[in-house]
Amino acid sequence: MITDASVEVGPALFISLLIITLSFIPIFTLEGQEGRLFGPLAFTKTYAMAGAALLAIVVIPILMGYWIRGKIPPESSNPLNRFLIRVYHPLLLKVLHWPKTTLLVAALSVLTVLWPLNKVGGEFLPQINEGDLLYMPSANAAGDFRSRGGEHAAKKRQADYERTGSGAGIWQNRESGNRHRFSSTGDGRNDYPA
Structure with a gap:
């Protein structure tokens, strides 16, 4: 068997x-x-x-x-199988009884795709601007970035970004909660206002 x-x-x-x-x-x-x-x-x-x-x-x-x-x-012997057979068997008999109608419905289903297909653009994947830069300062083992050295480095980097004209940045003083934003592109453009 x-x-x-x-x-x-x-x-x-x-x-x-x-x-x-x-x-x-x-x-x-x-x-x-x-x-x-x-x-x-x-x-x-x-x-x-x-x-x-x-x-x-x-x-x-x-x-x-x-x-x-x-x-x-x-x-x-399985009730689920009995139910599925009871539903599937009549549908199968109808489809086999009217084969031309079944093929016509299948062909029309395929043809309904043609109109939306014409509206789809030709570009598969849009170009990505790889000049974007995301800088994430790393925290110490305790996950704390409150040290004065880290804050000073973030402010210095912020000043460098603003001086070179390549955009603004984001950093946050965790003690005061003040938040500063920037977005930087490698080619000197500022396409994404913060």
């Missing part, structure tokens, strides 16, 4: 996992920033799916032989 089930389900499971794996091939064609961003995801997903496909046809049937023992109850 386990052998018959494995022979029946194994190839379909393997092919479905293979299709999911192949669907990630277009991501490997991305170049530049998009390729660096999504390439690791595509490799990870591909390796995971390839491993799952291999397990589905090699390891799972062997484990089924060891773990599934004794009398296997029929599907109808």
Whole structure:
């Protein structure tokens, strides 16, 4: 029985996992920033799916032989299965009874995507201004930045930013609670007012 089930389900499971794996091939064609961003995801997903496909046809049937023992109850003994079969069976019969209508509804569903697809822009990932700088002064082990030296360094850095015209900064005197903001861009522009 386990052998018959494995022979029946194994190839379909393997092919479905293979299709999911192949669907990630277009991501490997991305170049530049998009390729660096999504390439690791595509490799990870591909390796995971390839491993799952291999397990589905090699390891799972062997484990089924060891773990599934004794009398296997029929599907109808489970109330959830009975409910799902009762709902699914009439729908399946209707779809099989009217195949042309089913194909027409499926084709219309696909065609409804065309109008929104025309409204989507051509740029996959917007350009990022990598000249932005975020400076976060590190605190000591106790998480305290109240030392005079740290405060003095923050004020000096603030003065340097203002002198060079590369924007303003943010630092906070934790004793008085006064907050000062700045935003700095590496190319000397101040695009982001604080």
